[in-house]
Amino acid sequence: MVRLFQLTLIFAGVIYAIVSQNPFHVSIIINVSLLIIMLISRDNINVVHLCTALLFVYVVEMLVFQNLIVTKSDTMSSMTVNAIIFSFNFITDLVLFFLLIFRAPITRAILESKGKDSSHIYKYNAELALISLMTLFMVVDLMALVENFLRHLDKFGITGPVAEFFADWTLVYNQYENMKFTLLGLTILLVWMMASNIGQQPYKEPDSA
Template sequence: MKSLFNLSLLTCIVATICATFVSATVLELFFPVALLVLVVMSKDDINSQLLTLCFAFVFTLSAITLYALKTMIFPLIGSNFLENTYIFSAQLILSLLLLFILKHRMTIAVIITKGKSASVFEKNYAEGPLYFLVLLLVFTDFSALMENFLRNLDRMGVNEETAKMFWEVTFFFDYFAYLKAVPIFLCIFLLYIGLIVRTKRQQIQN
């Protein structure tokens, strides 16, 4: 349906603009651009368009949330502990949202297409691995948040002698960007693979 294509395309464009607006790195900008290209490639595949829309929508929310935190919240806090708590919590909520959207993709598809397209219910071989990769994102965000609390136990009333044993626990903090980038990159790769497989199957059937 053209309406779904337009919605997916618009969301990807907004995601790319948002990523640019929040001064994203080249790697972070690559993700929405890759989704934008994917939407154009899947102009005849509603199933792939919908999956791309799911990721583009959450990526847009992520960029907006990051911008709001950096410009409106962080200047008022002045505490690395609270800043990390806010940002890791936000990332966790967004990853859970993506997981929820993927799980209820078909229900969302019916609402968006008004039940006029049966192709959104067709199997996409990327869905199972995508669900697993998003679970990895949830695990990474949750672990980073818990590590942040562990590293700042003294700020939560724990005796400093006990708390200081965990001050150097920074694995998820140090490698957070990389731990998030790999699953996201693989998600986009799988979206492309899913589109290619579906395109070839349609050509064989025709």
């Protein structure tokens, strides 16, 4: 019954993230989830370090986006505003990507610098899944950024048939929030996988042919 209740809450959070499309609320859900998982798995240094890295970036991202990132402006063009948003999101996802890639080596180095055993440090299945998800985040960000510039070629002095051809390219722009919040919903799911036995299994490299 307890397990069913937990699964219900997790999927409710995933669905809420996708449907609400409220970045502040979704950030709160992810950050609170990370804190709870850290508490549950406080004796597992792999989980603690992984959650700490994610929590730090997500909190900084939330604070910066809420207080420093311009989403509307009377002085800057829509191209500039969109470029700032897409670039900030890409940089954040890139930082998360590298933190996930190097989390295990960093944890191992920290323990070894203190003269402690590091044989129990490894990458999780959930960790590798998050790395793949961050790659998708970055692809979406780059597609939106490139489309943003192509749509406003006239701002760079490019006119004529080429500029007119790209002027109406809004496919990624129109679906950007849907794609991002769907991925954020998956992020919540994968974050909670870190608290499961399957998610905490060591990732095994495929056998080479």
